[in-house]
Amino acid sequence: MGEAFLAVKDIYKSFNGQKAVNGVSFTIDKGEIFGLLGPNGAGKTTVIRILSTVLAADTGDATVGGYSLRKNPAEVRDLVGVCPQDLALYEDLSALDNLIFFGQLEGLNGREAKAQAMSHLALMGLTERAKGKISKFSGGMKRRINLAIALMGNSKLLFLDEPTVGIDPQSRNNIFETIRGLRDKGMTILYTTHYMEEANRLCDRIAIMDGGKFVAMDTPQGLKRQIGDPDKVTLEDIFLKLTGRSLRD
Amino acid sequence: MKRALIVALREVRTYLQDKADLAFSLLLPIVTFALIYGAFGGSELFHGTAYIVNEDVNGTYTEKLIEQIGQEKSLDVELLSRTDAESKLGRSDLNIVLFIPAGFSDKLNTNQPAELTFLQRGNGGQEGQIVASIIRGVVSKLNQEFSVLDQTKQILTGKGIVTEQIAITTQKFLEREQEYPLIEVKEVAIGSKPNMVNQFLPGIITMYVLFAINIGTAAIVEERRRGTLERLLTTHLSPSELFFGKFMASALRGFIQTFILLALSYAVFHIFTPLSFLECLLIAFLFTMACSTIGLVIASLSRTQDAATWIGVTFTMAMTIFGGTFFTISKGSALYTLSKLSINTYANNAFKTLIAEGGHISDLGLEIGVIAGVTIVGLVISRFFFKAVSKGK
Numbered sequence: 154m155g156e157a158f159l160a161v162k163d164i165y166k167s168f169n170g171q172k173a174v175n176g177v178s179f180t181i182d183k184g185e186i187f188g189l190l191g192p193n194g195a196g197k198t199t200v201i202r203i204l205s206t207v208l209a210a211d212t213g214d215a216t217v218g219g220y221s222l223r224k225n226p227a228e229v230r231d232l233v234g235v236c237p238q239d240l241a242l243y244e245d246l247s248a249l250d251n252l253i254f255f256g257q258l259e260g261l262n263g264r265e266a267k268a269q270a271m272s273h274l275a276l277m278g279l280t281e282r283a284k285g286k287i288s289k290f291s292g293g294m295k296r297r298i299n300l301a302i303a304l305m306g307n308s309k310l311l312f313l314d315e316p317t318v319g320i321d322p323q324s325r326n327n328i329f330e331t332i333r334g335l336r337d338k339g340m341t342i343l344y345t346t347h348y349m350e351e352a353n354r355l356c357d358r359i360a361i362m363d364g365g366k367f368v369a370m371d372t373p374q375g376l377k378r379q380i381g382d383p384d385k386v387t388l389e390d391i392f393l394k395l396t397g398r399s400l401r402d
Numbered sequence: 403m404k405r406a407l408i409v410a411l412r413e414v415r416t417y418l419q420d421k422a423d424l425a426f427s428l429l430l431p432i433v434t435f436a437l438i439y440g441a442f443g444g445s446e447l448f449h450g451t452a453y454i455v456n457e458d459v460n461g462t463y464t465e466k467l468i469e470q471i472g473q474e475k476s477l478d479v480e481l482l483s484r485t486d487a488e489s490k491l492g493r494s495d496l497n498i499v500l501f502i503p504a505g506f507s508d509k510l511n512t513n514q515p516a517e518l519t520f521l522q523r524g525n526g527g528q529e530g531q532i533v534a535s536i537i538r539g540v541v542s543k544l545n546q547e548f549s550v551l552d553q554t555k556q557i558l559t560g561k562g563i564v565t566e567q568i569a570i571t572t573q574k575f576l577e578r579e580q581e582y583p584l585i586e587v588k589e590v591a592i593g594s595k596p597n598m599v600n601q602f603l604p605g606i607i608t609m610y611v612l613f614a615i616n617i618g619t620a621a622i623v624e625e626r627r628r629g630t631l632e633r634l635l636t637t638h639l640s641p642s643e644l645f646f647g648k649f650m651a652s653a654l655r656g657f658i659q660t661f662i663l664l665a666l667s668y669a670v671f672h673i674f675t676p677l678s679f680l681e682c683l684l685i686a687f688l689f690t691m692a693c694s695t696i697g698l699v700i701a702s703l704s705r706t707q708d709a710a711t712w713i714g715v716t717f718t719m720a721m722t723i724f725g726g727t728f729f730t731i732s733k734g735s736a737l738y739t740l741s742k743l744s745i746n747t748y749a750n751n752a753f754k755t756l757i758a759e760g761g762h763i764s765d766l767g768l769e770i771g772v773i774a775g776v777t778i779v780g781l782v783i784s785r786f787f788f789k790a791v792s793k794g795k
Contacts, residue, residue: 205636230638241633245416257408258637306637 158183158341159204159310164213166199166365173199174210175365181310181343181358186336188356189345190388192396196365197345198238201312204343205235217310231260234308236300238315238345244288248279248298251287252305259306266305273301276331293324300328310341317351329355349388359388363396405639409647410654413621417655427655431610431662438606439670450533451478453499455487455521461507463516463544470540477536491523498522498530500537510548547576600673604753605727607682608746610663611689612721614656616714618697621648622788623710645698645785652694653687660686673757681763682756685770689749692773695780696745702788721746748772 157180166174174196181187189197202208204215206226214221220228243251249270256266274280277297287295300316313332317325332355336342346352352359353373360370369376369391376391377383418424452471458464472479482490482499490496501519509516518541520526520534554572559565625631634644664682668674674682700717704710722728724737725746731738741747752769755761763770 202632207632207635227638230636233636235633235636237629237633239629241629243412243416243628243630245420246412250415254408254412255633255637258405258634258639260638302633 156183157181158185159215159217159343161200161204161215162213164200164203164210164215166196166203166208166210172365174203176213177362177365177367178213179360179367179370181341183309183341184336184339185357186332186342186344186355188352188359189343189362190347190349190352190359190392191345191362195362195396197362198314199365200362201235201314201343201345205233205312206230231307232309234303234306234311236303236311236313236316238318240295240299242287242295242298242302245286247284247286248274248290248301249283251298252301255302256305261306269305270301273304276304276334277301278327293320296320296324297327297331300331304335308340311335311343313342313344315346316344317346317348325351349392353388361392361395368395403643403646406643406647406650409634409639409644410650413648413651414654417651427659428662431659432666434606434610435663435666435670438603438667448476448529448532449478450476450529450536451480452533452537453480453482453487453490453496455482455484455499455501457484457504458502458506459504461502461505463507463510464502467502467540467544470544471537474536474540477533487521491521494523497524498526498534500534513552550576600758602728603667603671603673604750604757607660607663607686607753608689608725608727608750609722611656611660611686611693611749612718612746613659614652614690614693615697615700615718617655618648618652618694619701619704619710619714620697621652622698622701623704623707627707641788642785645781645788649691649694649698649781652697653691656690656694657687660690678756678760678762682753684763685749685752685756685766685773688770688773688777689745689752692745692749692776692780695777695784698784699780699787702784702786720744725750745773745776 159181161177161179163176163178164174165172165176177196177200179187189200191197199208203210204217204222206222206229210222214223216222217229218232220232222229243254246254249267252270252273253263253266256269257263261269271280271283274283277300279294279297279301282290282294287298290298296316296318300313303311303313317328320328329351332342332344344352344356356373358370358372359376360367361376362368369379371379373388374383376388377386380386380391380394417427454468454471456464456468468479468481471477484501487496487499487501491499499521501521503517503519506516506518522530522534525531526534551569551572555565555568558568622631625634635641661683664679664686668679696717697714700710700713704713721744724740725744726737726741727746727750731741748769752766752773755765755769756763
């Protein structure tokens with residue numbers, strides 16, 4: 154076990170009496186990619202909203218880099234970058250302007266924001282399209298910009314909420330390589346996805362969430378081992394075994 | 403404050419980069435001004451049409467009467483058949499028609515009293531009453547001419563003067579009297595001109611500024627629709643900074659349009675002094691800020707774009723009706739009491755004082771107090787009700 158960069162302790166959140174997050178506790182080590190899997194409505198996005206300080210937990214707390222979510226939300230925001238599930242971009246601005254804008258809101262001055270934006274665009278293979286309007290971008294390019302924005306500022310912990318939905322294999326591969334590269338540089342990552350194969354390839358550890366609770370948490374190999382031979386069992390098998398086969402919203 | 407400014411600058415930048423939106427918003431006040439100019443700018447005086455049914459065809463005096471009515475600068479003449487006139491009156495296409503009966507000139511030739519009739523719907527309407535009044539003036543002048551000519555004829559007949567010479571000389575005297583009247587009526591303008599532009603421009607500006615409500619609403623609702631609202635609040639930007647940035651941007655955008663409208667009015671209608679123009683700009687800016695915060699309140703209370711649109715439209719309509727924007731509300735009426743609840747009342751009063759009554763900003767303590775109060779309270783309320791995500795930040 155390394156040093157825990159994110160430590161979540163017993164968080165609960167209800168909406169109109171319905172428990173969306175029901176006593177979740179976990180830690181993520183510095184430089185670890187932690188996968189959060191679960192069917193629709195399991196509570197994954199609510200967990201991310203709470204950890205990114207947009208939503209307050211009813212009870213419980215978490216620390217990011219030693220800062221409490223409840224007591225030091227501004228410091229937490231300084232360390233956290235969020236890549237939301239839905240694209241959150243200004244279509245009428247260029248890729249560069251989008252990155253600079255969010256960079257400035259993260260506290261960078263104009264020059265720093267531009268330098269960092271160009272660096273992230275290069276990382277995403279979009280240097281040539283820096284001045285192109287987002288509205289003219291393909292779905293894959295938009296996804297990459299969506300991720301690049303999350304990197305602006307001084308983020309040490311990334312929340313990636315299904316960052317590869319609806320994109321081609323090339324863009325997906327670029328995103329995977331970017332995420333691995335970030336991990337290698339010490340970035341801590343919380344990654345949610347519906348693609349089991351993605352989680353298997355990327356994540357050091359995985360938690361499976363259903364009904365607002367964690368129903369399993371282990372390495373990919375460890376999870377597979379729970380129901381059989383890890384070389385024959387897939388993550389999808391364990392996912393369906395733990396969350397059931399009934400359709401969700 | 404710095405982050406609020408970054409948000410505001412991004413809004414303004416987007417506004418300037420969207421060529422279609424920019425062209426529309428800049429052209430809108432110019433088009434509005436052209437409409438005002440077309441409606442009121444051509445002439446400050448009344449101009450109407452005298453609709454006449456002439457059944458005294460080829461009558462000497464009738465021709466003279468119609469000719470003299472046509473010489474009135476404020477009137478055009480349109481001749482109609484009786485059937486046409488009655489049909490148009492029946493359909494309310496016309497409110498008043500002058501009816502000249504057959505034998506009108508013959509009666510006058512034989513010194514019998516003759517009669518003209520106004521066929522009218524109700525009281526003939528405001529314009530109709532003015533037209534009738536001008537026609538009465540023309541008829542009265544003709545009456546006097548007949549009377550003078552008749553009396554002169556009676557006095558000079560049988561004194562060895564040719565009858566035709568009597569008529570010609572009398573006519574000459576009458577024409578000289580018209581040219582150099584004994585009693586001359588002069589018009590001396592004091593203070594601002596009571597023209598149609600002065601009367602309507604305050605209401606039009608008030609309505610224009612009111613559009614800033616929609617700009618303020620859209621500033622937040624669009625962020626929510628795009629999905630960027632939640633993302634913005636994961637940065638160092640606080641909800642208060644977000645609101646202040648949006649407030650500055652929408653106030654500025656709303657004011658640009660009003661500035662164009664006021665500047666064109668200043669340049670073309672000459673209804674402002676440089677001081678009153680600056681005072682009007684200041685009131686317009688204050689009112690734009692108030693409207694922007696109202697827009698933010700609506701955006702904070704609305705969960706969807708449709709809800710925001712409907713609340714915005716209903717609110718604008720209510721403010722316009724209760725505020726007596728284009729009509730005068732009688733004191734003591736229920737509407738008068740309600741009008742005190744409309745911000746339009748105070749903005750409209752302020753613009754009226756500056757534009758139509760020649761007043762100054764020092765006369766507008768109550769109006770400025772109310773408008774500034776709405777701005778501050780609006781900012782506080784909108785921030786209080788605002789949630790980026792349900793039950794969240």
